[in-house]
Amino acid sequence: MIFLRSLFIVIIFQFKAFALIEVDITRGNLSPLPIAVSPLAVDNDSLAKFEKIFKKKNIGAEISKIVEDNLKHSGLFNPLKKDAFLQKPDIAHLKPRFEDWQLIKAQALVTGKVELVDDKLRVEFRLWDILAGKEMLALAFTTVPNNWRRVGHIITDKVYQRLTGEKGYFDTRIIYVAEEGPKTQRIKKLAIMDQDGFNLKYLTLGNELVLTPRFSPTNQMVTYLSYFRNLPRVYLLDIETGIQEVVGDFAGMTFAPRFSPDGKKIIMSFAKDGNSDIYTMDLENRIVERITNHPSIDTSPSFSPDGKYITFNSDRSRYQQIYVMKSDGSNVKRISFGKGLYGTPVWSPRGDLIAFTKLHKGKFYIGVMRVDGTGERLLTENFYQEAPSWSPNGRVLIFYRETKTNAKGEGFSANLWSIDLTGYNERQVPTKTDASDPSWSSLLGN
Amino acid sequence: MTRNVIISSAFHILIILITAMSLPFLIKKPIDLPPIVSVELIQITDKTNIPFAPKAKKIIEKVKEKEKQKIVSEQAPPKAVKKEKPDAVPLPDEKIEKIKKIEDKKQNPEKIDTEVKQVSEFEKDELFDPSNIAALIDKSKEELSETNKKNDKVTQSQDKSVERGGLSLSEEDALKAQIFGCWSIPLGLPYSENLLVRIKLQLKPDGTVIKSEILDHARMNKPGQGFYKVLAESALRAIRLCQPLRVPTTGYERWKEMQLNFDAKEMLEG
Numbered sequence: 106m107i108f109l110r111s112l113f114i115v116i117i118f119q120f121k122a123f124a125l126i127e128v129d130i131t132r133g134n135l136s137p138l139p140i141a142v143s144p145l146a147v148d149n150d151s152l153a154k155f156e157k158i159f160k161k162k163n164i165g166a167e168i169s170k171i172v173e174d175n176l177k178h179s180g181l182f183n184p185l186k187k188d189a190f191l192q193k194p195d196i197a198h199l200k201p202r203f204e205d206w207q208l209i210k211a212q213a214l215v216t217g218k219v220e221l222v223d224d225k226l227r228v229e230f231r232l233w234d235i236l237a238g239k240e241m242l243a244l245a246f247t248t249v250p251n252n253w254r255r256v257g258h259i260i261t262d263k264v265y266q267r268l269t270g271e272k273g274y275f276d277t278r279i280i281y282v283a284e285e286g287p288k289t290q291r292i293k294k295l296a297i298m299d300q301d302g303f304n305l306k307y308l309t310l311g312n313e314l315v316l317t318p319r320f321s322p323t324n325q326m327v328t329y330l331s332y333f334r335n336l337p338r339v340y341l342l343d344i345e346t347g348i349q350e351v352v353g354d355f356a357g358m359t360f361a362p363r364f365s366p367d368g369k370k371i372i373m374s375f376a377k378d379g380n381s382d383i384y385t386m387d388l389e390n391r392i393v394e395r396i397t398n399h400p401s402i403d404t405s406p407s408f409s410p411d412g413k414y415i416t417f418n419s420d421r422s423r424y425q426q427i428y429v430m431k432s433d434g435s436n437v438k439r440i441s442f443g444k445g446l447y448g449t450p451v452w453s454p455r456g457d458l459i460a461f462t463k464l465h466k467g468k469f470y471i472g473v474m475r476v477d478g479t480g481e482r483l484l485t486e487n488f489y490q491e492a493p494s495w496s497p498n499g500r501v502l503i504f505y506r507e508t509k510t511n512a513k514g515e516g517f518s519a520n521l522w523s524i525d526l527t528g529y530n531e532r533q534v535p536t537k538t539d540a541s542d543p544s545w546s547s548l549l550g551n
Numbered sequence: 552m553t554r555n556v557i558i559s560s561a562f563h564i565l566i567i568l569i570t571a572m573s574l575p576f577l578i579k580k581p582i583d584l585p586p587i588v589s590v591e592l593i594q595i596t597d598k599t600n601i602p603f604a605p606k607a608k609k610i611i612e613k614v615k616e617k618e619k620q621k622i623v624s625e626q627a628p629p630k631a632v633k634k635e636k637p638d639a640v641p642l643p644d645e646k647i648e649k650i651k652k653i654e655d656k657k658q659n660p661e662k663i664d665t666e667v668k669q670v671s672e673f674e675k676d677e678l679f680d681p682s683n684i685a686a687l688i689d690k691s692k693e694e695l696s697e698t699n700k701k702n703d704k705v706t707q708s709q710d711k712s713v714e715r716g717g718l719s720l721s722e723e724d725a726l727k728a729q730i731f732g733c734w735s736i737p738l739g740l741p742y743s744e745n746l747l748v749r750i751k752l753q754l755k756p757d758g759t760v761i762k763s764e765i766l767d768h769a770r771m772n773k774p775g776q777g778f779y780k781v782l783a784e785s786a787l788r789a790i791r792l793c794q795p796l797r798v799p800t801t802g803y804e805r806w807k808e809m810q811l812n813f814d815a816k817e818m819l820e821g
Contacts, residue, residue, distance in 0.1 A: 125751070126717045127810045128726055131817045133734030133789070181738050212735070212788055229595060234784065236791040241784075243595045252590075259590055269739030270778030457743065500739060527738060550590070 135527075137183035138268065140176060141211040144169040144187070144194040145230070146218040154221045158250050165194065165219050168228075171257025172215060172264070174301065175275045179265065179501075180530030185211055203238045211235050215264055219256070226250050230260050232267055242267045254303060255549070262548070274496035275300060278546040279503065280318045280327055281521060283307065284539040288517050295329060297344065300545070302535035308344060317361060317492075320546040321368045328352065328362040328371055339373050341388075353386050353393055361404050366412050372396070374404040383417055383434075396434040407459075408432070409452045409476070416440075416450040416459050416476075427461055429476065440478030449492055452476070454547075455499035458526075462491040462504075471504050471524065484528040497547045501525045503534060505541040718806065722799045729797045734789035734813065740778050742819035748783045750790065750811045756803045758795035763787060766810070786813040 145165035147155065155164040176182035191205040194216075206214050217230030225247050232242035244263060248256065255276055262273030283296035295308040295315050308327070309315055316337075318329035327342045339362040342349040353359065357377035364371060365385070372385045383396040383406045397403045401421035408415055416429045427441040427450045441447040445465025452459055456476070463470040463483065469490045472483040490506035503523045510516030519541045521534040534543075718726070740746055749766040765771075765787075771780045790796075790811070798806055 124717075125808055125810050126806050127812060128718070128723055128730075130727060130730050130734065130786075130789075130811055130813045132727075132731045133736040133813075133815065133818060134732060135736060135738060135818065138735050138737075212792070234788070236788045237784075244592045245595045246590050246592045248590050255590075259592075263592070265739075268781065269737050270781035271739040271741075455741075457741075498739075525738075 140213045151220040168257045175261040272498045281543040323368040453499040460493040733793040746815040748813045758798040
């Protein structure tokens, strides 16, 4: 008995002695991660050849600038100034001196080199964890020299993915409506550019009004609204060949087109005799299917990423609200119940959220809510803004905003803006002219 | 008459041709868009073994020598293979030759072992080799015996503090406040997921971290949990950035081992 008692005391004592202290860390800082992007090293041979091809002094520095700008614009990283770097860019083939980078408070470092091999650009890059003193990522690829800006975007995508845990959105394009001239006589052209505003090209000449361009998930096709025999009709344009066609032979007005996630169908609104409903058209066999059948105005349809559901807005409850239904049109449920009018719902590529435009007390908001309508968050407010479109990773929204050109409220200007899901990182996307109706492509294939 | 018809037709055709060529909407210009070239990315981590820069190498060697001199060492002794490394450090003039040599060596499968030994504790767990279970058990035995030896030295006064249990509120607050400032939470994490990372630490009396271990390591390899690695790495970075940790000045035995539970959910949801 005495033995058992002592054994019990010993066990209790031991348990107390080795009880592990636990500390809960539930807060941190949301400040951007300090990262150093070293210019890509270029050997002397390649340097001379690059200068001939690109008319640029140091292509390695140019590419690293693209990476740096991308990371900065994401709002999640703070690229450190190159003046503070203690190590030169020729460290691509060496492990960095981690203590040098710790001195300038970098927590991650990107190094790499670029060279010309058989008239092709060969890029090698590495991502280092400065505090752990270890390599996190090491990749190489070869591409055509003209792709040099994409090299920067591809590197950013990989670095972003490794450090945030989600795919990047930098090697992408944006299609939008470029606008010029006074508001009453606006010339509207379809334009396409890289997500950072470079490599701008016009896809139409501006003879006809164009609206709501949307990328296909396959990237080769664009659907948009234009006018045919004075009627707004949905068009399909192959951006590689320039061939365009009217989608379907509808005896009325078709609008608000969008591709299905597999790119095989187009979903759109068809209006006749004051009533508008949602239809899909299979692009292979051209079979048209009616999805909604209601005397109200049903429009702005958008598929869920798995293609099983559709969100749209309708005034069937008197005021314009957001609804979700199965892709065959059954099981229609209203999901927006807040004050004001809700429109242009777009399902996130991640499937967890629906972005929308809200009009309340004369102000326009861009916001997100869960697919069941809960957790509504308004990200940004302005006197006129609408048409959100998701980045391919579902983290950033691009939309357009109309503003007055001076403080007196005169003039008019439309521009593209982006905002991330935190609502803090809002910035204007540079465009050559006024711009509206943006649509983000998926990743270009890296 | 016939002549007039021919002249008239010719004029009409000419006008039609001029109109067709000059009207902009009839021009079918091909869109000048560069084709999308797909890019194949190749992993080069296991194909190359790049050396440290000369200065860094010297510092690392110094640190290693110091570590050798220490009596207590929680880390495995340096392997014979590592001794070859100083020869692999390229001098500025010999860089190219030396790099080639290192690359040749890498193709030797035995060299992969060397790489594994270079990685951090964190990566060691990632590179867990089932065939080394026996070695791990041996090591854990050694660690246990070391711990037991140290426990033998615990004085009575220290024992009292052990019985008292965890950190006091002020001690815990000081530590939390320090780590809050060091932890950069990756904002891209899916806040709907479980975002808890538990890290077990072994600490020196001055708060320096001897060893850090992720307790739910298996989660990293589960499908759809790629974000967990990012979260765990951010927590480890916070610990490294913060060390020496703000630990109490007394009662080392009490907190020499500690578990930090990093949870990003509250921050990301709020």
